[in-house]
Amino acid sequence: MHWPPLIYDACYSALQLPDRHRYPIGKYRALYQALLAAGVPLDCFVEPTSATRTELALVHDPLYIEALCSGQLDTKAMRRIGFPWSEFLINRSLRSVGGTIQTAQLALQHGLALHLSGGYHHAFASEGSGFCLFNDLAVAARVLQQQGVDKILIFDCDVHQGDGSALIFADDPQIITASLHGEKNFPARKQQSDWDLALPNGCTDAPYLEAVQQSLDYLLALHQPDLVLYDAGVDIHQQDDLGLLSVSTQGILARDQLVIHRCRDLKIPLAAVIGGGYQRDLTALTAVHLQLFKAAFVSLQLPVDIPT
Template sequence: MSVPIIHHPAFDAQFDASHRFPMSKFSRLAEILVEDGIVSAGGFHVPTPASPEWLRLAHDPLYVDQVLSRTVPAAIEKAIGFAVDEKVALRSRCATGGTVLTAKLALAEGLACNTAGGSHHAGRNGGAGFSVFNDVAVAAAGLLAEGDVGRILVVDCDVHQGDGTARIFAGEPRVFTLSLHGAKNYPAVKAQSDWDVALPDGTGDAAYLAALWAALHTAFDIARPELVFYNAGVDPHGDDRLGRLSLTDQGLAERDRTVIGFFRDRAVPVAAVIGGGYSRDIEALARRHTIVHRVAGEFA
């Protein structure tokens, strides 16, 4: 049986190629997965847009209504990094719905992967850092509210701290947030995750993987999760514009293999999202994002 992979055409809000957020990577990522036979033609699981009710479990109702009506204040749009127009609002709901579906399929089958998600800078009262809705937080809050799980672990390996997720779940004992990130990278003011591992610039594969292995043991022993959300951001890569941790393609693959294998060995379902990646070379970037889907296939 193949690992379920989730995609929706609306994940790509079709920004101009000159925009600093590489929006077209989402379409190219899906194309590569089909071209390389990782997903059969028509084989993607297609999500429905996240419902307003689920969005309001992680975000202030006023902010949710502003996104849905495309009336987000200019100050919040500036913090996000782009205007929240009709395509962006739909993309944000579909990407969040994609993570909800990814989590539900992971619970059913043990492992599932989104082709978007990981918008971890969005907080309860607004978006930030290219993040409109915090898809992992929405999915986690919804699953808890419906009683599908009782304990959740978020393993965030994006190069940027998962500050929005940490703040949304501060004081929520059922969600444990683990973040491995660049110490000197965005955001300038860090949140307090349940477990933070702040790494120096130029860390490299070996030191990164050693820190990851130790952190997974610590987080698992404390959280004892029934479900793991894994943010497999590729921006720690040495060629990423915003990275600085100097990981290689092989290092990213071993990172993904380590995280997924750690939890599958312990029979804990894993829902993976792609997180950040900011190379100007869309082809190279999209292929880098497919690493997690390829590695996940090893566990089918």
């Protein structure tokens, strides 16, 4: 049996946040523990290395990197990010960006790799936003581009538009940005991706899955990417506190199966990150994030029992 690499670091959930903070920081540890409990072998998990400043600077302004890493970013800019500054926050962010880089590199080797973090797509070149300090998807795309990958598709299914990714790659025809997101959701000011599909509030399984299938098939046929970076956000879920869509757990599983199968059928390496999900009930949220891994394991015919 060939298990896909699963990239995870214990620091992902170790960040201390104020009581009742909106960000569900415990979900990464909960997801890791749930996968172990479901029978995933421990040696599948890969501990990432931190992204370097050189790698960050492929996307981000060095002045922004320095100000953020040194704690000199002004209060208003940190408020837009949504986290109180700490050295641990910076180290965690660097490790998560490094994790997405490694996920992409391992996907090229194995065909499929999954990151138990990632999807920080609201970070722009010179500012952070919406719980995103650095744009891991963008940095990973740039690193892989430098390493010789010709064309990369960022297929973003988080409920919030990948505005940072869209603007960063607006003038790069080799990195294609695609975002399927809630029309009436954050960010209020959308950027122009190469492919944007804004979904109405209350969108349910059938129209959502049709949108994903048609978008993905069109983009893969048109661009024939050498790598897909997939943001498998679950804030589209009907119980998500911030999502405004009405996709079921079964619908999320079907979406993830569709993306994985399409890429496998076409032999396109797929690197997936878990993206957003904002239920306060951590057990319920973890169960929804697990669908990405269930889709991967079913596709590879691996003996793991994860409920839908």
